Amino acid sequence: MEKFVGTGVALITPFKEDKSVDVEALKKVVKFQIENSVDYIVVLGTTAESATLTNEEKTLVKQTIIEANNGELPLVLGVGGNNTTALVEQLKNENLEGFDAILSVSPFYNKPTQEGIYQHFKHVAENSPLPIILYNVPGRTASNMLPYTVARLASDFDNIIAIKEAAGDIVQAMEMIQQTPKDFLVISGDDMITLPMILAGGAGVISVIAEGFPEDFSNMVALGLDRKVDEAYEIHYKIAPAIDMIFEEGNPAGIKSVFKKLGLTTDEVRLPLVKASESLQLRLAEFIDNN
Template sequence: MQQFIGMGVALVTPFKDDFTVDVDALTKLVNFNIENGTNYLVVNGTTGESATISKEEKELIIDVIVKANNKRLPLVLGVGGNNTLEVVKELKTRDLSQFDGILSVAPYYSKPTQEGFYQHYKAIAEATEKPIILYNVPGRTARNMEPSTTLRLAKDFKNIVAVKEAGNNQQQYYTLLKDKPADFLIISGDDDLALGVTLAGGSGVISVIGQAFPKEFSDMIRLGLEGKNKEAYKIHYKLMDIINLIFEENNPAGIKVLLSQFNICSNKVRLPLVSASENLHHKIKNFISNF
């Protein structure tokens, strides 16, 4: 699964002033990332505000990104939810020919048991032949998928090839890295821990900050994969403050402020999220001016 090693980015969905999808800005964002070192693109993930995107808009976003990418980078599509039957239905009916894999978030709100997680992902794995990246993000789903469950799935289903682990829990990363099958990928979903996880044996990151600093962040991950920790940590320390800032209020409000400063897209987010405060705007502008 070489296509999922390095730095993937979880693309935002840019909006116009009327909160419709900004096709031109999305195209610009895709090209900016491709031209500056991003290794693969994740479409319609939680950073893309998938919870407030309609089915029609999802089709538009997919079409725009596929066209802009023009087969230059691997594409991963977010297909997940807490209605297992609907997720399975989408996987069975959607044309996935343009995508190299699926990122499927752990079921949210329902708070399943570990067996519930297993059966949910079993149904997904049996619904498609595409490579599947599990996505554990307990801060959003209200339930942690334990390493034992992740590893059980990795061993039982050949098309479950990786986990995007985003519990901000170093011990959980270490457990996964220690016990994983040889060809199973541990991908960081925490920008602040991404380098440490990579140096410990991880396969890189699916990043939020990376889409604003694709050259720097992808260079850092590449150096980490090469075991060049001193060089990699120089970049990590340079970006550490901005990583903290973009998550200070909510995601993706923070990263959209940063992207707006680079004239890539607006800072608009859809309710129930609200745009970043003036205070956060000021902090981010100050960081950029001193970068």
């Protein structure tokens, strides 16, 4: 699935001052990605604050992004959960028109065994009408999808095409690259180790920082894929301070502060998240002004 090689972005959901979804700002954010070399967009992931959106708001977000994108970039929809039966029902009933794949997070909170994770995704694979990108993020799920489980799923189900690997462990990522089929995509879910993962054989990134700095980060990824190491690392070290900053007080508070500075959205988030502190906002603004 070459369309998912390169830079994907986990899109935010902009809010107005009253915390309602800001449709016009969302359109601007989508256009900003299209105009700045991003390869695909991930809709209703963690960064979108999907946990605090109603079903009606999720439908609005999907429709707005599909219309604003107008077929320009591939779209991936976040469809995950920790109730396998409910997730299967959702896959059967969800309107997936306009999307090219789904991103499905490993079950959170339940803390399943590796066999439980395998069986969960077996059911997802057997019921998904679209290709599946697995999502491993132990910091949020409290369980780690190990390389042998990923390799097993990749080998057993043709429609499981990739993983967003966000354990922050470059050795684990390398083991996934080594153990999975050659056409399976191991995609970085950790902005700071994106370049080393690509150089180890990874397929790119699903990024948060890239949606705020899409041109620079996309260029870095493209250079890494072309094995232009020195040029790629030059961009990496330029942008690395911003990566640290945007996650310093949680996601998406940091990246929304970037968008506010860029004049695209407010920095409103929904509880239990709160806005970035004034100190962090000032440091991010200074970084943007100097770069």
